[in-house]
Amino acid sequence: MRLAVPVPLRRLFDYLPPEGLSADDLRPGQRFWVPFGNRSLVAVLVELVQESPLAELKPALERIDRLPIFDDRSRQFLQWAADYYQAPLGELYAAALPVALRKGKPADHWAEQWLELTTEGKGLPETALARAPKQQTLLQLLLNKGRQSRTALNAQGLNAPVCKALIERNLARWVAGPTAPPPLEQVAPRPAPELNDEQRQVIAAVEFGKFNASLVEGTTGSGKTEIYLQLMERALQQGNQALLLVPEIGLTPQTLRRIAARFPDFRIAALHSGLADGERARAWLSAASGVADIVIGTRSAIFTPLPRLGVILVDEEHDGSFKQQDGVRYSARDLSLVLARSANVPVLLGSATPSLESLHNALSGRYQHLRLRHRAGNARPPQISLVPTLHQQLQEGFAPQVLRHIGDTLQRGEQALVFINRRGYAPAITCEDCGWLADCPHCSSKLTLHRRQRHLRCHHCDYRQREVHACPQCHSRNLNALGAGTERSEDFLTHTFNQFPVIRVDRDTTGSKQALDRLLEPARNGEPCLLLGTQMLAKGHHLPKVTLVVIQDADGGLFSADFRAPERMGQLLEQVAGRAGRGDLPGHVLVQSRYPEHPMLQLLLNKGYGAFARQLLEERQITQLPPVRAMALVRAECEEPRWAEEFLTNARLYLEALAPPSPELQYLGPVPALLERKSGRFRFYIQITAEKRGLLQKLLANFCHWAESNKNRRLRWAVDMDAQELS
Numbered sequence: 001m002r003l004a005v006p007v008p009l010r011r012l013f014d015y016l017p018p019e020g021l022s023a024d025d026l027r028p029g030q031r032f033w034v035p036f037g038n039r040s041l042v043a044v045l046v047e048l049v050q051e052s053p054l055a056e057l058k059p060a061l062e063r064i065d066r067l068p069i070f071d072d073r074s075r076q077f078l079q080w081a082a083d084y085y086q087a088p089l090g091e092l093y094a095a096a097l098p099v100a101l102r103k104g105k106p107a108d109h110w111a112e113q114w115l116e117l118t119t120e121g122k123g124l125p126e127t128a129l130a131r132a133p134k135q136q137t138l139l140q141l142l143l144n145k146g147r148q149s150r151t152a153l154n155a156q157g158l159n160a161p162v163c164k165a166l167i168e169r170n171l172a173r174w175v176a177g178p179t180a181p182p183p184l185e186q187v188a189p190r191p192a193p194e195l196n197d198e199q200r201q202v203i204a205a206v207e208f209g210k211f212n213a214s215l216v217e218g219t220t221g222s223g224k225t226e227i228y229l230q231l232m233e234r235a236l237q238q239g240n241q242a243l244l245l246v247p248e249i250g251l252t253p254q255t256l257r258r259i260a261a262r263f264p265d266f267r268i269a270a271l272h273s274g275l276a277d278g279e280r281a282r283a284w285l286s287a288a289s290g291v292a293d294i295v296i297g298t299r300s301a302i303f304t305p306l307p308r309l310g311v312i313l314v315d316e317e318h319d320g321s322f323k324q325q326d327g328v329r330y331s332a333r334d335l336s337l338v339l340a341r342s343a344n345v346p347v348l349l350g351s352a353t354p355s356l357e358s359l360h361n362a363l364s365g366r367y368q369h370l371r372l373r374h375r376a377g378n379a380r381p382p383q384i385s386l387v388p389t390l391h392q393q394l395q396e397g398f399a400p401q402v403l404r405h406i407g408d409t410l411q412r413g414e415q416a417l418v419f420i421n422r423r424g425y426a427p428a429i430t431c432e433d434c435g436w437l438a439d440c441p442h443c444s445s446k447l448t449l450h451r452r453q454r455h456l457r458c459h460h461c462d463y464r465q466r467e468v469h470a471c472p473q474c475h476s477r478n479l480n481a482l483g484a485g486t487e488r489s490e491d492f493l494t495h496t497f498n499q500f501p502v503i504r505v506d507r508d509t510t511g512s513k514q515a516l517d518r519l520l521e522p523a524r525n526g527e528p529c530l531l532l533g534t535q536m537l538a539k540g541h542h543l544p545k546v547t548l549v550v551i552q553d554a555d556g557g558l559f560s561a562d563f564r565a566p567e568r569m570g571q572l573l574e575q576v577a578g579r580a581g582r583g584d585l586p587g588h589v590l591v592q593s594r595y596p597e598h599p600m601l602q603l604l605l606n607k608g609y610g611a612f613a614r615q616l617l618e619e620r621q622i623t624q625l626p627p628v629r630a631m632a633l634v635r636a637e638c639e640e641p642r643w644a645e646e647f648l649t650n651a652r653l654y655l656e657a658l659a660p661p662s663p664e665l666q667y668l669g670p671v672p673a674l675l676e677r678k679s680g681r682f683r684f685y686i687q688i689t690a691e692k693r694g695l696l697q698k699l700l701a702n703f704c705h706w707a708e709s710n711k712n713r714r715l716r717w718a719v720d721m722d723a724q725e726l727s
Contacts, residue, residue, distance in 0.1 A: 001026055001060070003043040005036055006094040006102075010086070010704055013043070014052040016059040023048065029068025029075060033061040033104060042104045044070065044093045046079075065107055069288055070096075074305040077339055081303075084338075086700045086719040087328040095328050096303030098271075100281040107179070110282045114177035115163055116147035121171035134162045142172065145265060149291075150174075152267075155183035178289035181269035182279045190261035192229070199223050202370045203230050206348060208238065208310065211341045215317075215362040216350040217610070218372030220578020221379050221542075224350045225255070228313045229262050231348060236266055236293055240310025240345075244296045245332055247319035247539070253517040254541070255315075259294060271297030271304060299324060299332035302339065309343045312336045316539050317349035317358055318571050323724045331722060333358075352578055353571035353609045356617055360627040363617075375582070382549070382580040382587030384605050386596045396492040397484045397552055402590050403496065409548040410500045410528050414585060416548040417531040418489065419538065419576045421556065423506040424448035425488045426481035429456065431471035433478050438468065444677040449481055450508070451488075461679040489552075490532055497530055505533030538575040544583025551576055554593045554601060561674055562726050563625055566600055567616055574609045624666075626722070630693045632700060633723040634686040636670075638715040641682035645670050647715055648686050654706055655688070659699050664691040674727040681716075685726075696721075 002012045015034055017026055026048055034043045035058055042064065070078070070093075078096060082089040094102050101107070117139075126143055129136040138158050141148060153163065166172040195203070206214055218224045232242040246255060256270055269283035269292035286292040288305040295301060299322050314322075314336050322333040333349065334357075340347035349358055349367070362369035375381065392399050397420075409416045428446040429438040438447040440458035447456035447465070454467045470477050481488070490504045503519055510516045516536065522529055526545045531537060557569025573591070581587020593601060604612040620628050634651055638644040648670035659665055669686040676682060690696035700719050707717050 001045055002047045002049050003032060003034060003060070004046050004090040004093050005034060005041055005043040006088075006090040007036065007041070008088050008091060009708065010082075010088050012046055012089065014049065014054055014057055015043075016057045018060045018062055021063060025063070027068050028072075029070035030066075031064040031069065031101075031104070033064065034058075035061060042094075042102060043090065046075065046089070064104055067107075069101070069107055069285070069305070071288075071305050071307055073342055074303070077335075077342055078303065080338060080342075081328075081330055081335060083701075084697065085328060085330050085721050086697075086704050087330070092303075092328050092330075095300060095324075095330075098277065098280040098284045100277040101284065105281065107285055110179040110278075110285055112149045112151060112177050112180045113174045114147045114149050115142065115153060115166075115172050116175055117142045117172050118170055121166070124171065132165070134158065135165050138162050138166060139171070147175070147177070149177065149180035151180045151183055155186075178291050179282050179285035181267055181283045181286040181292045184256060184260050184268055184270075187257050187261045187264075189264045190258075192233075192262065193226065195226065195230070196223070196374070196376060198372050198374060199227055199230075199376070202227055202372065203234075205368060205370055206231060206311075206346050208234060208346060209344075210346070211344050212346050212368060213337055213340065213361075213366070214346070214348045214368040214370055215354055215358050216348060216370045216372060217354050217359070217362070218350065218352055219375060219381065220352040220575065221375040221582045222352070222372035223376035224315070224352075224372065225258065226376070228315065228348070228350070229259065231311050231313060231346075232259070232263070232294060235310030236263065238310055239308065241287070241290070241292065241306045241308040242294050242311050242313065243301065243304075243306060243309065243336075244294070244313045244315065245301060245322070245336060246296065246298060247316045247321045248298065248536070253514060255296060259296065263294060266293040267291060268294045268296065271295060271301040273298065299330075302332040302335050306343075309339075310345055312340050312345065312347040314347070314349045316351055318351045318353050318355040319539065320568070320724055323722075325725060329718065329720045329723075331724075334722065353574045354613065356567055356613060356620065357627040359613055360617060363614075377584075379582050379584070380586060382577060382589045384577060384589045384591065386601075386605060387590050387592045388594075388596045389592045390594045396489060397592075398492075398550075399592060402550055402592065405548055405588070405590060406493075406530065406550065407497060410497055410530065412547075413528045414547040415523055415527075415529055415531065415543065415545040416550065417533075417537060417543075417546050417576075417579050418493070418550045418552060419534075420484070420486050420489055420532065420552045421534050421572070422448075422483070422485040423459075423487070423508055423534055424457070424485040425451040426483050426485055428482040429468070430480050430482055431474060431476055431478065432480050433476040434471060434474040436471050436473045442677070442680040444675055448485065452508075460675060484552075486532055486534060493530055493532060501527070501529045503529055503531050503533075505531065505537050507534070507536070510536065535572060535576075537579065538572055541579060542582055543579060545585070546579050547581055547585045547587050549577055549580040549587070549589045551589070551591045554591045555595055555598075558595060558598055558600065563620075563623070564724065564726075567613070570600075570604050570609055570612045570616075573604065624689065626689075629689045629691055630696050631687065631689045631723060632696055633720040633726075634688065634700075634703065634717070635673075635683065635720055636685070636715060636717045637678075637681040637683040638712075639681055640714070641684075643712060643715050644682055644684045647710065647712070647717065648684055651703065651707065651717075652686055655686075655699060655703060658702055659695065665689075665695060665699075685720075 235242045290307045557565040577589040636644040670684045673683040
């Protein structure tokens with residue numbers, strides 16, 4: 001039998017079946033414990049073969065699953081992803097599995113007992129047990145919705161004694177069945193709102209029962225989530241599953257509540273890193289067995305087997321978190337289209353600020369391009385004003401007129417949101433006497449001061465040291481914290497507007513499960529407050545009482561060496577601005593900038609993201625950069641920089657011997673990454689752009705075969721197809 005083993009080698013491995021198992025016991029998609037060197041690893045059976053090129057084979061140690069946990073379509077999909085991203089298939093299977101299953105926990109560990117009616121029970125009227133209210137409720141549930149898992153019954157207060165009463169009357173019985181998803185928080189059912197004409201047109205344009213790809217370019221607050229819910233309902237009515245991908249776990253609780261309120265009679269599984277290992281395994285298995293009707297998850301949920309898949313929905317499709325940046329470097333957004341095609345189902349990508357890749361595909365006709373130009377309900381687009389800061393006297397980064405606007409908003413009983421994309425107290429510490437700067441000893445970056453925790457921290461490698469009060473070079477105590485992060489701004493705003501709560505939302509305040517949901521509760525309740533945070537506040541949140549949004553610094557993406565920086569800047573500013581005026585009250589956005597006359601900033605704020613993105617596409621056409629051409633990076637990193645450079649220099653010579661530079665294929669590098677040193681390792685890359693993806697794929701496959709012969713174990717290399725980061 002041929003198995004995918006989770007090791008960084010692009011090949012499969014042959015083993016004999018475990019002792020006592022025959023060929024009839026073996027099915028592709030099962031997991032096995034196998035010996036590999038001096039370790040035991042969890043591998044997945046890919047195919048059964050009669051012969052092996054190896055003379056001697058080791059037997060697998062143990063079969064983990066009696067039934068396959070990956071179906072045929074999932075295995076074909078994972079093989080396609082491994083080929084496209086030049087990834088080891090074993091590592092891709094490992095990435096597809098929740099941690100508990102990756103570690104070899106048997107799927108049967110989460111098998112459920114299900115209560116179903118006997119023939120006698122099915123013949124009773126719903127009111128047959130009126131004298132026993134709980135038994136009557138249980139009978140009605142089983143008559144109307146069919147068998148129920150023990151987990152679901154317990155969540156509804158129908159515990160063992162109630163079930164036992166029906167069993168003793170020979171009206172019901174327990175049967176073994178598949179895993180059910182963990183129960184969700186109970187919420188009151190909520191009917192669907194009335195759709196506007198644009199929403200109805202978008203829903204009507206999506207064809208079920210066949211593959212079709214659509215991009216919904218909808219202004220913030222235009223009702224994209226309601227479109228997702230309506231399309232889910234269509235899939236569920238046809239007996240199919242719906243998959244919704246969201247970019248971050250912070251968006252999951254509110255989205256789950258809304259889905260649960262709309263679909264109280266359907267089973268919903270959540271898949272994200274905020275779950276305990278057991279919860280995530282249960283949710284994954286319930287989806288893979290077809291028990292879960294709706295699956296909502298972050299990027300790795302794309303690999304979950306879904307035997308009844310009917311529709312795929314990708315929310316905030318532009319978001320960079322859909323691209324895995326280490327290990328197997330896949331894009332969940334791009335893979336959603338591959339999966340939809342293989343399952344012959346529709347896929348819908350939604351965003352107010354589409355990625356240039358998706359917009360390019362829509363404008364060229366590969367995707368259906370659907371537009372939502374108006375906000376839902378009575379909401380209107382916010383008024384946007386630029387606030388020049390170059391010659392202004394700022395208070396902790398805020399212009400005086402901005403502070404006046406915040407105060408006026410709070411006094412009216414409304415809410416204000418301040419966006420600062422830097423967490424911590426200050427992004428740098430310097431000595432005023434000798435010029436010393438607090439650098440990270442392991443990265444090409446400065447240490448950020450976190451005053452509450454009393455330490456300096458690197459936001460790239462998480463190195464930490466105690467807060468310093470004297471310069472380590474000249475011993476002066478004249479140290480200065482440069483710049484302002486969310487923590488410093490929180491202190492200033494709390495002091496300035498001490499009558500109102502200031503709610504800080506960043507990675508430091510949302511570390512625990514459900515933390516973001518709890519932090520935003522006062523804002524959802526409509527209390528006057530001041531929200532302050534990073535890009536965690538920029539997307540997906542519907543807060544109708546937020547009428548003022550302040551963007552403290554709009555200049556971050558204007559002068560970056562990364563060609564994607566202007567696109568990200570435009571997306572972020574548009575998303576943050578979209579938090580204002582989503583209810584009946586008008587919204588106002590204040591954008592602070594030292595360069596208010598910059599043409600790209602003027603284009604974005606005056607003409608909107610659509611015109612801004614189309615201008616960027618014209619520039620990409622001129623420079624022949626993605627999405628006009630395909631791009632991949634060949635990366636290398638090592639503690640000794642010359643070894644990484646030497647490896648990539650030889651790699652480029654090898655690649656150019658296979659395919660010399662030409663108008664169809666171009667090379668750049670080796671060049672240092674934008675963050676040259678990270679976690680003690682120097683990082684370099686070769687950039688390859690090609691007119692045709694097929695040529696690039698063939699070239700990268702040959703490179704991987706060549707690179708696997710590299711014997712320098714201190715050096716790491718990787719292929720990053722459709723790379724999103726140059727850092």
